Structure formats: C-alpha cells, structure tokens
Amino acid sequence: MITLSKNAANQLKKAMDEQGFYPEDDYLRVGLKAGGCSGYTYTVEFTTEKDKRDVEYFSEGIKIITDKKSNLFIKDTEIDWAFDLMHSGIVFTNKDAKASCGCGTSFQFEKPSEMKFEEIFKPTW
Numbered sequence: 001m002i003t004l005s006k007n008a009a010n011q012l013k014k015a016m017d018e019q020g021f022y023p024e025d026d027y028l029r030v031g032l033k034a035g036g037c038s039g040y041t042y043t044v045e046f047t048t049e050k051d052k053r054d055v056e057y058f059s060e061g062i063k064i065i066t067d068k069k070s071n072l073f074i075k076d077t078e079i080d081w082a083f084d085l086m087h088s089g090i091v092f093t094n095k096d097a098k099a100s101c102g103c104g105t106s107f108q109f110e111k112p113s114e115m116k117f118e119e120i121f122k123p124t125w
Contacts, residue, residue, distance in 0.1 A: 002030060002057045002064050008081040009060030021046040023062045031070040042092055
C-alpha cells in the first residue's frame with residue numbers, strides 16, 4: 001500500500017487546491033520512469049483521469065493511483081514531506097530501494113525474481 005504521512009497529505013492538499021484539483025474527486029498519480037544517475041526516478045502529478053488498469057490506494061484523505069508496472073516496485077512506499085535547509089518537498093521511503101544517487105533524485109532497487117526487469121521498464125536514453 002502506498003501511504004502518505006500527515007505532513008505530506010497536508011502539503012499535497014494545499015498544492016491540489018492551488019492547482020484546481022480536489023482530493024475527494026481527483027487523484028495523486030505516482031509512478032516510476034527510467035532516468036537519473038542511479039537508474040529510476042519517481043513521477044508525481046495530479047490528475048482527474050484514472051485508467052481501468054490503475055491500482056488505487058487511499059491515504060490521509062487523498063486518492064492515490066499508480067500504473068500496475070510501477071506498483072510492482074513502489075507498492076510499499078511511504079510518501080512524506082521534508083522541511084529542512086537542504087530540501088523541501090516530497091520524500092519517498094521505499095523498502096525495496098537498494099541505493100540512491102548522491103543528489104537524492106534517483107535510486108536503484110532489487111529486481112523481482114519472477115520477471116525480467118528490463119522488459120518492464122525500458123530505459124529512455
């Protein structure tokens with residue numbers, strides 16, 4: 001289950017409101033894409049559209065959706081919000097992440113043994 005901390009939920013609700021989205025009607029879409037110096041980065045956006053193949057979670061009053069491929073690798077992730085001198089914004093805690101880059105924007109993780117990782121996420125570079 002993808003979960004939000006109370007801090008993250010409060011900040012995301014403010015951002016949704018500022019951008020004309022509504023937590024009771026719209027979604028926070030979270031996913032993965034190939035890129036960054038460690039291999040993969042998170043994607044986050046607000047949307048009004050949910051695909052029938054999306055996986056849906058609900059946490060702290062926000063509907064969260066992710067595509068099935070991304071869900072395989074981020075299904076147990078907690079999303080928090082940082083407030084410090086070096087970083088202010090979304091922070092992901094993914095128990096499956098193996099390593100992250102020095103700048104903190106990308107990561108690597110263990111490949112699920114039952115599938116070929118390269119067939120699921122093809123690098124875009």
